[in-house]
Amino acid sequence: MPQDREDFTEFARARATPLYRSAWLLCGDAHRAEDLVQETLAKVYVRWHRRLAPPIDNPAGYAQTTLVRTFISAQRRRSSHERPVEVLPDRGHVDDDADARIALSAALAELQPLDRAVLVLRYLDDVSVAETASRLGISAGAVRNRSLRALDRLRSVLGASLRDFIES
């Protein structure tokens, strides 16, 4: 295997799980999360192997940004070709955190895609306000406003559950 491809495979293996966790919160189900991660890795692969382009400074950050942008872009196209279903798709295996995850996922689903992306970047990926703004192409103020609005919305949806999560 060429060194370049070997390096990429090693990177992809290292980042697949964190990317998947972000994707799961963004998408709300396992299948779409897998699809989003694979699409993200494909885009990073192309950039990674682009001739005459400088190496990616921060591959992990680049992949995370690609993931979020791909998600937002896909959401903009969704309404034209996706149908809502009464039964949610498979959410993957159930574990001790499944209830919390499903509740959180349902609450996140109430948010606008961009708000969801702001929360995932800020609170799962621990990205600063300024960096979140840069990655999403919006102002820092917009990141703060969207965070506040989205958290308020989460609280109203989760209600006591959110307090339980925090206090547990």
Added chain:
Amino acid sequence: MTNHDTGVDRIFHEATHRLNPDVDRLVAGGLERGRVRRRRHLAGTAVAAVATVGVIGVGAAVVPQLTTGPAGDLPVASGETSSTVAASPSVPPSATPTPPPASESPAPDTTHLGETAGPTVHAADIPGLVDQLVPGHDVGEPLMQPPYGVSDAPDDKTVHFEVDGMLTTVIIGPASPTLAYDCADEAVVDCRTLPDGTVVQVSVPTVNDGVTMQEVIALGDAWMVSVLSYNADDRPKSSEPLQDAPALDEEELVTLATSDAWFE
């Protein structure tokens, strides 16, 4: 963190920390999609340029008999052409009748496309083999300058070169029906199934302002070979068609796509 968001990060982390995906599947899928995207990017520049020319000149030179469907799934630069490639009435009907069905002529042995062993040819050697398989042309060296270049991975052989001064591309990779044409779309592709199950897909020449491209895909169980031929050089955006039809005719494209020379 502020009072407003205290504990939110912990909720997010705890809700996801036991999500452990199938990393092998994610990486394999990402690699496969990435290779496809990269092949499209490399091989598609010319087609994209052709499509751009077509958009500009379609009203004057081409009756907009737009193709639909499979162009969007073409293995090479398909997405760029799906809505702009048009069949031109300026291309006269072929002087020769449609080749007889495969059963009336000796079928090529394409069993290699169903075998696990992959291509053995070095990508850089492909032009030389083309010269041997379809003699009588002036076959150039691999195009190395961006956006072209050679891919010589074990499961991805891609090379661009000129035949009689016109762009030609050969791509050998894992069989992927999603990358091939939809045989149901007979307006765009003529599919023939060989005795061993290999499907040979001969695309209808696509024309934009006189720049023509034709592709033949041999799609086996394990591997596929795609050969594209143009009637313009490697800078179709700025160059004129050099002749009416692509440098390699349909029979030659089939010969190349079904050849076992790449797997010997």
